[in-house]
Amino acid sequence: MENDIKMFYDLMAEKTADEWYSEDILKPTINDFISLLPPNPHVLDLGCGPGHESMRLDQAGAKVTGIDFSEKCINIARQRCPQCKFDVKDFRILDEAYGKFEGVFACASLIHISPTELGEVLRNIKKVLVDGGYVAIVIVEGEGINGKYSILEVEGRKLNRAFYQYTLNYLLKEAEKADLEYVHEGYLDEKLKKDGWRNYLFKSG
Template sequence: MANDIKLFYDLTAQETADQWYGEEILKPTVLDFVSLLPAKPRVLDLGCGPGHESMRIAQTGAEVLGVDFSGECISIARARCPQCRFEVMDFRDLDGRYGSFDGVFAAGSMPHLAPGEIGTVLKKIRSILTGNGYAAIIVVDGEGISEKFSNLEVDGRVLNRTFYLYTRKYITEEAKKAGLKFVREGYLDPIFHKYGWRNYIFR
C-alpha cells in the first residue's frame, strides 16, 4: 500500500508542480505560520512534494529544507526551486541528520500516516524543533480512512494512496504525548474548510 502512495506521487509529480507553482491559495497559510517564527527561520517542509510551498516559505526569507519520499517530486523541486534544499526521505525516518528547525510545515502529508504511526512521527518532529519552534500539521477532520481521498485513478489505474482522517481531539492528544502543545488553528482558505481540511499549530 505504501508503494501505491509513492507511485501515485511519482506519477503525478509533474502535473502537481504545473498546477501548484502558480497557485497561491496556501500563501496566506504560509505567511500566518512564518509570522510565528524568528527572522530568517530554518523551516522543514515535511512531505514537500515538488516544492511549491517550499518556494513560498523561502520567499519570506526562511532557509528551507524539503523532504519527500517521491524521487520524482524531489527531482522537480530541485529544478524549479534551486533556492531551497531538497532530500529524498520517508518522514517516518525523520531524525536529527539535518539538524534542528524553527518550524516544521506539514501540509497534507500526515494523513498518509496510520493512527499507530502518527504519534511516533510527532515525537520525531518535537525532537528536531528548536526550543521555541512551531509545527503546522494540516489534516482532514474525521475518523477512519477517506475513500474520496484514498482511491484515485492515474493513467487508467486506481491507486490506493491511503488517506486517514483525524479529529482535532485525536491530533492534540497525540501531540501532547509527544511533548507538543496545541497553540491555535492556523489560517486556511475557506474552500479548504469546506472539504474538512484543518491546520493545527503546535509548539
C-alpha cells in the first residue's frame, strides 16, 4: 500500500503541478495561516508534492522548506519553485534536522497516515515547532478509509493510496497527547468544505 501511494504521486506529479500551480483556491487559507505567525516565519510544508503551496507560502512571506517522499514531486518543486528549499523525506520520521519552525502546513498529507501512526506523526510535528508555533491540518472530516479517494487508476494501474478520514474529536484526542492545543477551524473555500475538507489549526503548548 505504501508503495502504491508513492507510485501514485510519482505518476501524477507533472499533472498535479500543471493543475495546482495555477489554482489559487488555497491562497486565502495560506494567508489566514500566515497571519497567525510572526513576520517572515520559517514554515515546513509537510508532504509538499510538487511545491505549489510552498510557492504560495513563500509569496505570503514565509521562508519555506518542503518535504515529500516522492522524488518526482521534489524534482518538479525544485524546478518550479527554486526560491524554496525541498528535500525527499518521509515525514513519518520527521526530526529536527532542519531546525525548528514557526509553522507547519500539513495540507492533504495526514490523509495518508493510519490511525496507528497518527499520534507519533503529531508528536514529531510538535518536536519541530517552536513554542507557540502553529500547525494547519487539512483533512477530510469522517471516519475510516474513504474508498472513493483511495482506489484510483493511473496509466492503467489500479493503485490503493489509502485515504484516511478523521473527525475533529479524534484529532483533538491525539493532538492533546502530543501537547498540541486546538485553536479553531481555519479558513477553507466553501467548494472544498462541501466535499468534506476541513482546516484545523493547532498550537504548540
